[in-house]
Amino acid sequence: DIKEMSRIVLEKEGKTALQYGPTEGDNRLREELAKMMNKDGVNISSDHILIVTSSQQGLDLVGKIFVDPGDVIMVSRPTYVGAIQAFHSYGAKMLGIELDQEGTQTILLEAEIVKLAAKGSKPKFIYEIPDFQNPSGITMSLKRRKELIRIAEKYDLIIVEDSPYRQLRFEGKPEPSLIGMNSERILSLYTFSKILLPGFRLGWMAGPSELIQKAVTAKQSVDLCSSPFNQSILYEYLSRGLLEKQILIISKAYKEKRDFMLDRMAQYMPKLPGLKWTQPQGGLFLWVTLPESMDAGEMFMAAVEKQVAYVVGSAFYPDSGGSNCFRMNFSYSSMAEIEEGVKRLAQVIDTWKGRRETSIITP
The missing domain is CATH 3.40.640.10 (Type I PLP-dependent aspartate aminotransferase-like (Major domain))
Structure with missing residues (x-):
């Protein structure tokens, strides 16, 4: 067009x-x-x-x-x-x-x-x-x-x-x-x-x-x-009238990806107290909150080593804050990439949670 x-x-x-x-x-x-x-x-x-x-x-x-x-x-x-x-x-x-x-x-x-x-x-x-x-x-x-x-x-x-x-x-x-x-x-x-x-x-x-x-x-x-x-x-x-048709097409595609990401998050993410994420009715993003003892910035390189990434939450704060949060985007990746990405990210969170617990306990 x-x-x-x-x-x-x-x-x-x-x-x-x-x-x-x-x-x-x-x-x-x-x-x-x-x-x-x-x-x-x-x-x-x-x-x-x-x-x-x-x-x-x-x-x-x-x-x-x-x-x-x-x-x-x-x-x-x-x-x-x-x-x-x-x-x-x-x-x-x-x-x-x-x-x-x-x-x-x-x-x-x-x-x-x-x-x-x-x-x-x-x-x-x-x-x-x-x-x-x-x-x-x-x-x-x-x-x-x-x-x-x-x-x-x-x-x-x-x-x-x-x-x-x-x-x-x-x-x-x-x-x-x-x-x-x-x-x-x-x-x-x-x-x-x-x-x-x-x-x-x-x-x-x-x-x-x-x-x-x-x-x-x-x-x-x-x-x-x-x-x-x-x-x-x-x-x-x-x-x-082509824009209205385009919006319908991409909204349908994004909804399918959002649904798929939310489903895989529920399936793969570890069951940790304080770990939660938003469930938007539209747009492009999910916002993930980690347990307060975890730092998304510190965890980022571990995620990159697994070839999965996110945007660290502190970037979205005008002051200090958001260290235990990060943003995910479901719009660009394929279903296969979403599946594998969420699985790898869940593994990183589970592993990093263990490290943080050890560091907190160790005097």
Whole structure:
């Protein structure tokens, strides 16, 4: 399909598609994205959308337009490592709020905001991944979403909603997006990388027009515009309804892999007190918690020696934390690789557990 869309773009637009384009992005593509968001319950028009060179650039633009050195940003613990890196590069101080199975604990979040207010300070914004969070796979409950927006309204805060996985739902009823619940206080980031092609390096930012205009100005100094040729290809692809079909195909494939990984985890993992993992309803990731006496970072090289790997949990924490956790991804590997990988990882955990117990007992 992409090959055919490329041919159509070159035939219809010729050299025009290979020239510079507007910083805001291809108007036709922005209109298609507005329609797509409308179907998801978001009342938005194309002039509230900016095409970005992947949502990672969106995070960088958020840093550019919001953050001064020393500013406080509220994030979950754990959270996306790319956001930590992007905001740190502008001198932000990140204040982490613990997650549970319903998402960020909003009681703790408000308590920290009150503490900051007592010191004459406030966060620049709250950063959230409400759907199938990276790295935990957890989806924020409707109750927590409502609480989060109430807090943002009460303390006059912006929420940056990162939504790379929202469309990858395998089961259950989707919760409304934050921007669908409050379009005036939410700046949302989306990407084509997880639902179509990461190599296209395209995504979009949606939100209040004044924030979008600030992001346009910031983007002009970075890359002037995202690839007009790739945008034209995506417009042709979306306008024919092909993206919806693609999402159905990959969601089915990812669900099968998630189910298979969870089944093999239950089969092979040692029965240890404190060893547990999330069971996401979509997205790409499982989050594994080891017994507190075990360190995923120390265990990593032992896993690599068995030719199996994971992302150490501490990478996803803006402060210390996550040493006994790690992230697994079920989307890329084959069923055979998942089977063998989980089996080897279970052996590493079982062996390392014995070493840790010995080291704890030995004086």
